Amino acid sequence: MKEQTLLEMKNKVETLGKVTQFLMQENKQLKDLSVGTLETVKKLPGYDKAIEELKQQLVKESGEAQEANTGRKIIE
Numbered sequence: 001m002k003e004q005t006l007l008e009m010k011n012k013v014e015t016l017g018k019v020t021q022f023l024m025q026e027n028k029q030l031k032d033l034s035v036g037t038l039e040t041v042k043k044l045p046g047y048d049k050a051i052e053e054l055k056q057q058l059v060k061e062s063g064e065a066q067e068a069n070t071g072r073k074i075i076e
Contacts, residue, residue, distance in 0.1 A: 041047060
């Protein structure tokens with residue numbers, strides 16, 4: 001291979017490495033933000049009641065989905 005081509009490939013690999021590092025850092029920041037938001041929401045009044053309602057709704061919807069045989073995988 002020509003030296004020019006090798007240098008271009010090296011630069012592209014370095015750029016991809018930098019982008020990967022940036023995305024990993026961004027992912028960690030988003031995780032921290034989402035965990036903090038969840039912990040804040042858990043402290044709000046009515047959280048336990050809302051969770052129970054969501055569970056009941058999920059059970060109802062999953063039952064309807066199974067009856068309709070939509071072919072979707074139901075997550076339990």
